[in-house]
Amino acid sequence: MKKLLVILSAAVVLYACGGSDGKATDGKKDTTVQTTPGTSTAAVDEKALELIGSKGCTACHAIDKKLIGPAYIDVSKKYEPTADIIDSLASKVIKGGVGVWGDVPMTANTTVSPDEAKEMVTYILSLKNK
Numbered sequence: 001m002k003k004l005l006v007i008l009s010a011a012v013v014l015y016a017c018g019g020s021d022g023k024a025t026d027g028k029k030d031t032t033v034q035t036t037p038g039t040s041t042a043a044v045d046e047k048a049l050e051l052i053g054s055k056g057c058t059a060c061h062a063i064d065k066k067l068i069g070p071a072y073i074d075v076s077k078k079y080e081p082t083a084d085i086i087d088s089l090a091s092k093v094i095k096g097g098v099g100v101w102g103d104v105p106m107t108a109n110t111t112v113s114p115d116e117a118k119e120m121v122t123y124i125l126s127l128k129n130k
């Protein structure tokens with residue numbers, strides 16, 4: 001569990017540092033929130049990441065490597081973030097499912113509300129733009 005938390009906070013830190021393109025900033029942090037149209041904001045991302053941690057998704061998923069389930073970055077590359085796809089992935093997150101990434105099923109995640117599922121899926125599908 002501790003390791004998962006480390007992975008998760010590493011992801012937050014990575015994201016927080018993203019967008020600076022490695023420019024030297026004299027120790028100053030660029031606090032500008034990136035609001036590229038079609039992608040979510042840092043605050044929204046942070047909330048989605050928290051949900052992903054608190055709802056136990058990280059037991060089977062990591063952002064950039066396959067665990068029991070597919071890496072979220074791979075999920076992001078597979079789907080366009082349209083409303084229909086977000087809806088159907090969100091309902092799969094809640095009910096569980098199998099057969100898209102292999103023979104291992106995703107079990108139902110019954111503590112997740114439809115809104116929370118959409119929030120997480122929207123974030124996951126935005127990863128390819130990060």
Ligand code: HEC
Nearest residue numbers: 055057060068069097098099100101102104105106109120
């Ligand atoms: C018990 C392990 C497990 C847990 C917990 C889990 N997943 Fe999954 N997840 C999987 C597996 C395995 C797959 C691949 C299913 C398949 O091949 O259809 C998957 C697939 C997915 C997909 C892609 C679905 C598709 O059809 O392409 C998304 C999105 C996803 N999970 C999000 C989540 C979120 C969000 C949570 C937390 C609420 C979560 N998962 C919790 C194992 C898990």
